[in-house]
Amino acid sequence: MDKQRDFVLRTIEERGIKFVRLWFTDVVGTLKSVAIAPAEVESAFIEGLGFDGSAIEGLTRSFESDLLAFPDPATFQILPWRAGIDPTARMFCDITTPDGQPAVADPRNVLKRMLEKAADKGFTFYTHPEIEFYLLKSSEYGPNGPEPVDQAGYFDNVPGGTAHDFRRESVRMLEDLGISVEFSHHEAGHGQNEIDLRYADALATADNIMTFRTVVKEVAISQGVYATFMPKPMSNQPGSGMHTHLSLFEGDQNAFYEPGAQYRLSKTGRQFIAGLLTHAPEITAVTNQFVNSYKRLWGGGEAPSFVCWGHNNRSALVRVPMYKPNKGQSSRVEYRGIDSASNPYLSFALLLAAGLKGIEEGYELPPEAEDNVWQLTDSERRALGFNPLPASLDHAIAAMESSELVAETLGEQVFNYSILNKREEWKGYRAEVTPFELKHNLGIL
Template sequence: MTTEQLTASEEEVIAEINENNVDFLRLQFTDILGTVKNVSIPARQAEKAFTEGIYFDGSSIEGFVRIQESDMRLVPDPETFAILPWRQKDGNAAGRLICDVYDTSTGEPFEGDPRRVLKNALERAEELGYTINAAPEPEFFLFEEDEEGSATTKTNDAGGYFDVAPKDLASDVRRDIIYGLEDMGFDVEASHHEVAEGQHEINFTYDDALSTADNVATFRTVVRAIAAQHDLHATFMPKPIPRINGSGMHTHISLFTEDGENAFHDDEDEFNLSETAKQFLAGVLEHAPAITAVANPTVNSYKRLVPGYEAPVYVAWSDRNRSALIRKPAARVPAASRIELRSPDPSCNPYLALAVMIHAGLDGIESGLDCPEPVRENIYEFDEQKREEYGIDTLPSNLGEAVDALEEDEVVYDALGEHVAPKFVEAKRQEFEEYLVDVSQWELDRYLETY
C-alpha cells in the first residue's frame, strides 16, 4: 500500500509521544467476545502505524479469520491515544491507541471487528438523521488474592450501598482508579460502594456511542491493572458470589438530531418522551430476548438475571421504579432525556451490545412500533397471573434460550453482521453445551452422599 501523509491529529499524537518519553505503544482491539487484545510496538514505529498500519495474525483471535486468511492490519485511531498511568517507570511511559481492524485481502474495514459492527449501527442512525449518545454504569467486585497471587472470592470489605470507611475499605483503591481514569481522559462523575460486599461502581459521563464503547473496554483494563497494584483482583463477572446482588452495566441511551436537539425529549408529553423515543423504546422491548444473548453473554450472566436481586427480568418499562427492564430516568434539562436499559452486564462486548441496542431501537422507529403503557407498580411483587394480565414477558432464563432468541430475531442477528453473527452463536452454543455437561460443586454437595 502507498504511504500517506500524517493528519494533524496523528502529528499531535507523535508530539505527545515525544514529550512524554513514551517508549512503547499498545495497539488495542477486541475479539468478538469482548476480550481486549493488543499488539505492542516500539513508539518509534508510531508514524508507520498511522500511515501503513501494523500487520498481525488474525487466525489466533477468537472469531476473526481462518488460518488460510490470517493476515490482518491494525489502523490506530489517533483520537484514542492515552498514556497508561500504571506503566510509567524510569522516566519512560507506555501509550495506548485503540485500532480499527482491516482486511488485507480487500483493503477494507474487517466486518468481523466489533468496533466496525458498532460503526455500522451508527452509520444507519446517521442515515436516519441521528447521532447517538450513551452512558454505561459498570459495576465490579474487588477480591483478595491468595499467597500465589490467584483470585479468591474473599472480599476485602464489609461495606454496603454508599457506605464509607471503615466498612468501605476500598475507597482508596477507587480513588486511585479514578485518578488513573482521569489521566486517560475520562470525565468521572461519581463513585460509590454498591449493594454487595466488595462491590463498586464508578460512573463516567455521557459520550457518543463509539467513544463510550472504547471507554468501557478501557475502563475494565484500568480497573484490573490498578486493583492489582493493591494486591486485589477486580472482576466484571456478573455473579461471582451466590445469593447476593450481581454486577450489572445499566446503559443510558439517547438520540440527537443533526441540529443538536435531543430527539427523545418532548415538553408536552406526560413522561417528557417524544414519539421517536417511544418508538425506539418499543423496538428495544420488542427485541429484548435477542439483545440479551449479546448484552448478557455468559452462562454466569443468568445467575444475575433472576427475581429477588434487583436485576431486571421483566420486559416492560417504567418511569417510576427499577423493577422493569427499561427505566425512564428523571431529566432536569431537555438534553438529558434518555432511556436506561438495565439488563446488560459488564461481561459483554460493549461494541456489540451497543450495536444491537441501537439497531433494535432504530427498527422501532422505522417500523413505527407502538410503545406499551408504563408499569408503575413493582413488578417484583406480581404473580404470574398478574404479569400475564399486563402482558409482561420475561427475559431468557439461560444462555441457551437467549441464543435461540438471537437466531430467531433477524434484526438483532443481522445487526451483528454476516461474519460476527454465526461465529458469536457458535461460540455461545459451545459455551452453553460445556456448561450443561459439567458437574458443579453444588450437585456434589447435594447428591453425592444422599444417593
Template structure:
C-alpha cells in the same frame, strides 16, 4: 439566416462553460485531496513528536475481539509511523471468532485521537496506547470488529439525522487474592450501599482508579460502594456512543490494573457470589437531533416523544435477540433473578428497576432510557 447564426454561439458558450465547471471541479477536488493528505501527514507527524516529547518508548495497539475482550500488541516508538500508516499485520486466525487459518492476514489501523499515556507506567520509557480498527487485506473494514460495527450503525443513524449519547454505570467486585496471586472467593469487605471507611475497605483503591481515569481523559461524576459486599461503582460523564465504547474498554483495564497494584482482584463478572446482588452495566441512552433531545416532547402527557416510544418499542421487540451480546455467558443468567435489581422482565417503567428499561424522572435535555 441571421436568426439561426446565434444558436451555434450559444452552444459553444454552453460547452465552454461546462468544460470550465468540470475543470474547476477537478482542480477543487485535487486541492481538497491534497489538503486531506497534508492534514493526515501533519497529524501523524505531530502525534509521533508528541509521543517522543512525552518520553514514550512503547505503544500498545489495542482492539476488541468479538467476545468483548481487549487485545493488544506492543510496538516501539520507531514503528509508530508504520502503524499509523496501517501497515502492521497480525494473524487473525489466532483471535477467536476472527478468521480461519486460510484467510488469517489482518491489519490494524490506529485512531490517532485515542492516543493516551498510561499514568501508572514509568515516565522514562513510558507506555502509551492507540485504539485500532481491524481491516481486511483488501482495505475493507472487518465485519467481526465490534468497533467497526458500531461505526456502521452510527453512520446509519447520522443519515437519519440522529446522534447517540450514552452514559454507562459500571459495577465491579473486588476480591482478596491468595499467596500466589490467584483470586479467592472472599470479597475484600462486608460493606453495603454508600458505606464509607472503616467499613468500606476499597476506598483507597477506588480513589486511585478515579485519579488514573481522570488523567486519561475521563470526567468522573461519582464513585461509591455498591449494595453487595466488595462491590463498587464508578460513573463517568455521558458522551457519543463510540467514545463511550472506547472508554468502557479502557475503564475495565484501569480498574483491573489498579486493583492488582493494591493486592486485589477486580472482576466484572455478572454474578460472582450467590445470594447477593450481581454486577451490571446500566446504559443511559438518548438520541439527539438538530442539537435537541429527540426523546423529549413537552406537549406529551409524560413528556416522552413519539421517537422515544418507538425507541423503547424497538428495544422490547429485539430484547431476546440482543441478549446474545449483552448476556453471553451462563453466569449472565444467574444474575437475572428477581429481588436483586436485575432486569428480569421485558417491559419498561418509570421507577421500577426490575424491568429491562427504566425511564429516569429527569426530562428536557436529560430525557433518556436506562
C-alpha cells in the same frame, strides 16, 4: 486526521514514550494488545500493522487470516500506571483486510457501521454506563466462594476501607486518560463497587469501557486485591450490571424530549423504547453473553427479569428516569439488562439497532409497569403482558438464532461465530457436575 497524527508523533517524542500499545478487541470483548516502538508508529498509521487474525477469537476464518491494525490517533493516551517505569501510550485500532476493507468481524467496526446508519437518519447516539464490579481479596476461592474485601453495602462510608483508596486511585487514572467520571460509590454487595462514566458518543464510550476495565484491573493489582466483572461471582450477593442510559440527538436537539408529552418523552423516544422491548430477548445472548449472566438476571438483587418499561421503576427492564426541570437535553432511557462482562461495541450496536427499528416501523409502546414487577405473581405478569427475558444462555441462543435484526446488525461472520461460541459454552456447562448437585445428591442417592 493528519493534524491528529502529527500531535501523536510530536507527543511521543516530547514525552519520551518508550512503547505504544495498539489495542483492539475480539468478538467476546477481550482486549488484545501489541506493543510497537515509537519509530514504528508513523508507518503503522500509513500501512497498518499486520497480524494473524485467525488466532483471535472470531475475528476471521483461517483461510483469510491476514489482517491489518490501523491505530486511531484520536484515541491516543499515555497510560498513567506505566508513567514511572517506561512511559507507555495506547491507541485503539480499526481492523482491515489487506485490500483496505474494514474487517467485518471487528467489533469496533460493527458499532461504527450501526452509528453510520443512525447518522444517515440524522441521529447521533449517546451512552452513559453505570459499571458495577467486585473487589475480592484474591482470584482464589474456597468452599464458601470468593472472599470480598469488605462487608459494606450501598453507599456505605468505610473509614480506612480498601474500596475508598481503590475508587480514588481508579477515578484519578481514568481522568488522566481523558475519561470523565460522574461519580463512584460502594454498591449493595459485599465488596461491590460502581463507577459511572459521563455521557459520550457510543464509540467513545465503548473505547472508554475497555480502558476502564484495564484501569480497574491494574489498580486492583497495585493494591493487592482482585477486581472482577463476572456478572454474579457470589450466589448470596447481587450481580454486577452495567445499566446504560441511552439518547438520540438530532444536531443539538435531544430527539427523546418533548415539553408537553407525558414524562416529556417524545414519540421518537417512545418508539425507541418499544424497539428495545420488542427485540430484548433476541439481543440478550450478546448483552448477557455468559452462562453466569443468567444467575444475575434471575438471581434477584434488582436485576431485570421481565420485558417491560416504567417511569423511574427500577424493577423494569427499561426505565425512564425522573425528569430534571429545565434540563430537556438530559431526557434519556435506561436499559438495565446489560451486564458488566458484555462486549460494549456489539451491545451498543444492538441496542441502537433495536431502538431504530422501533422508530422505523413505528412500534407502539405498551402500557408502563407501575408496580414492582418482582412482587407480582406469574399469572399477574402474564395478564399484564410482561414476558420473561431468556432464563438461560441456552434460551438466549435460541432467541438470537432466529433474529433477523441481530444477524443483520452483527454481520454473518460475527453472528455465526457468536452462536457457535455460546453453544460450546452451554455444552460445557451442561456437562459439568456442580457443587450444588454434589451437596444435595451425593450423600443421599
